[in-house]
Amino acid sequence: MGVFTISFNEYNISLDRREQGSNLDFISHAHTDHITAAKKSQKVLSSVETAELIESAYGISVNRFEPNEKGIKLLDSGHMFGSKQLYIEDYENGKSIIYTGDFQMQESDISKPIEIKQADIAIIDSTYSNPKVRFPNRQEIIENIILWVTNKISNGIILFSAYRMGKAQELIKIMNKAGIKPVVTKKISEVNKVYEKNGISLAYSSAYNSDLESDGINDHNFVGITEDRNVRMLAEKLGGVYKRRVYTAVATGFAEIFRFNTDVQFPLSDHADFYQILEYISKVQPKKIYTYGKSKEFLAKSLAESGYDALPSIY
């Protein structure tokens, strides 16, 4: 397996990227860096939710292939709404294979928990395979977010920067838990519609634009959620308009690694850390492992040192 595709029956399946010669493109979830194959794809293999998110957020209509009795299965990956792993039961000489896509082991309020299935061959994402990074318990982070927000909101406006797909909706859920209905940008509310259509209830009000301009929010403090990374600039703007203190926050796994230009940062991650990857492997029990992603060499080396047959993939 040199190239980053899986050949199975009449299918040549690409994995979360555009690949020459593929006739079926697996898209594990709808984050931007995973949907490159969608545009010119003959057939997309994804969950219904992912296909709908691609259509609504990127305006790309996809020809979705229904996983069927031919032995191709999609398993929940716990990463975001609609995210899946690809599992093929009888891949080669009776051996099974699994490709994780982005995944995480802890439960979240908004995506289904990961489904674990034993497989002979595993192709594993290594985004956070750094032993120095250990994500705190998700429920504790959520409690900390609620505590901080309920503490600050009497003194000013609160502004969160979060990915518009996945993290923003989880933050809305967390705010709802605290009895708060946040104001979100227009772009985030467009994504929300797909969630709502699929039975996830979210209480929020939608702004007209990305500057969080909205009716009836100027007479009281509020929580705003924006996809804008440069939240400091928007905070200054809102502070000027409303003449109030604006507190800024970010919720991302990278908060465990980098310092953000915000008042506070919460390491709410949708990825497995190094220790969760080891937990995943101990449950899947693969005989052969291919790693891919940012730290693939490091992860393959650590796994090989622990006695696994592990190699980095070429991508």
Ligand SMILES: [Zn+2]
């Ligand atoms: Zn992702």
